């Protein structure tokens with residue numbers, strides 16, 4: 169029976185695991201290894217937890233169902249998932265990527281992938297002509313994030329899939345910001361989808377996890393082997409925390425998005441706010457493309473204020489909103505990308521991207537919107 173995403177979040181990929189004694193909550197199989205029935209017979213499906221574990225399997229089937237993927241693999245963090253994907257490439261391979269990628273991905277590339285001979289070409293993927301010019305017969309992959317961090321730039325997923333496939337390259341999409349609740353890149357042509365499960369999927373600011381979701385089985389054996397060889401597979405307990413977090417993904421995303429829109433509209437009325445970056449505002453340059461390829465705008469927004477001093481004042485004076493990195497949890501967080509999330513980006517490059525000393529990023533959480541607005545108001549105008 170076909171199920172909607174809200175139902176899949178609650179019940180997961182395979183509803184009841186055969187040995188779970190009808191438990192409503194998937195048991196945590198906290199074991200490193202599984203017994204062999206006798207010589208010549210291996211245990212059924214499960215041998216050793218680094219390779220397979222029933223709790224992790226249930227989570228992987230759930231995430232695959234949410235993304236409309238053939239298979240999902242759960243990792244210890246989003247970065248572990250991204251590292252595994254980069255292991256698909258060989259020295260000399262060219263990858264075209266969004267110019268404002270997640271800082272950790274850029275760092276991975278600069279400190280590890282480059283040394284392994286990969287070439288990463290950063291382009292403004294919101295500009296169709298720039299992507300068209302960059303994707304050439306030597307390109308092995310196009311790697312995008314949409315909306316991007318922290319500028320909320322929107323990239324056309326269908327167009328990138330078409331351009332990548334026209335030269336025999338694959339499209340990889342980091343779908344962390346909108347989560348599978350609002351956006352399913354595989355349905356738009358992506359080959360591989362990445363998530364930092366630490367964010368909306370886990371949803372409670374308490375667990376690190378990452379996922380790779382695969383359109384078909386072209387890379388599934390290879391990536392599964394990479395995952396257990398690296399030893400980066402998610403533990404049974406953290407897998408269970410992810411399963412529990414995902415049960416409420418739909419209602420959390422709806423509520424956080426509602427709050428984000430209220431805050432974005434309030435920020436627009438403030439004389440000391442010079443610009444608001446939220447994909448859900450009709451004046452956002454990516455509004456139309458985002459509306460065509462997703463079911464929502466999410467709950468991440470950025471804004472610029474009149475002076476660097478005011479930005480500092482807001483960070484110092486917020487009471488309910490917390491000055492912290494990360495995103496996607498119940499607690500609203502605010503951060504200062506110039507010195508926090510994007511500290512590793514060269515100052516000229518930061519300036520070019522618009523990440524100035526007046527720029528703040530917010531992960532809007534699940535508190536009452538009016539309380540969050542009152543908090544921003546006292547921090548900004550108090």
Ligand SMILES: *Cc1c(COP(=O)(O)O)cnc(C)c1O
Pocket residue numbers: 245246247248270272313317342344345363364365366367376377378
């Ligand atoms: C946080 C994040 C990552 C990295 O995930 P970790 O779980 O912190 O390793 C990758 N991509 C995006 C867009 C993120 O926000």
